[in-house]
Amino acid sequence: MDPLTFDDEDLHLRVDRGMFERFNLNSPIRTFRVPLRRLGALVHDKKPHRPGQLFVAIVRDPSSALYCTARFDFRFAGSEVVQVPPGDEPLLRACFSQVAVLAGRRVV
Structure with missing residues (x-):
């Protein structure tokens, strides 16, 4: 199976053989x-028309949702927060929904 990738400007996400990798090209x-069994992700949009923040981390409970996990479910921050353009949440949700299917996990 080919790796699943997502590219958006300086953000590169890759899923291959049960592992998730996030690269910030900046x-x-x-x-x-x-x-994948410990991956958690969340896009937090504070205000409309302002950049959101992508949090990618390790979750405490591997049975929790893979995407839209509440930040308090994260074991620790995991990676630096990445700014995402306003309106990109649906693109990231679609990407993490595919990852959740591969991992046998759910999306909220």
């Missing part, structure tokens, strides 16, 4: 890698 030394 900061190539800052990558984040975690098994």
Whole structure:
């Protein structure tokens, strides 16, 4: 099976053989890698028409939702927060929905 990838400007996400990797191309030394069973992700939009924040982390409970996990469910921050353009949440939700299917996990 080919790796699943998502590219949006300086953000690159990759899923391959049960592992998730996040690369911020503005900061190539800052990558984040975690098994799919422990991946949690959330886009937090504070205000309309302002950039949102993508949080990618390790969740405490592997049976929790993979996407839209509440931040308090994260074991620790995991990776640096990435700014995402307003309106990109649906694109990221679609991407993480595909990842959730591969991991046998749910999306809220």
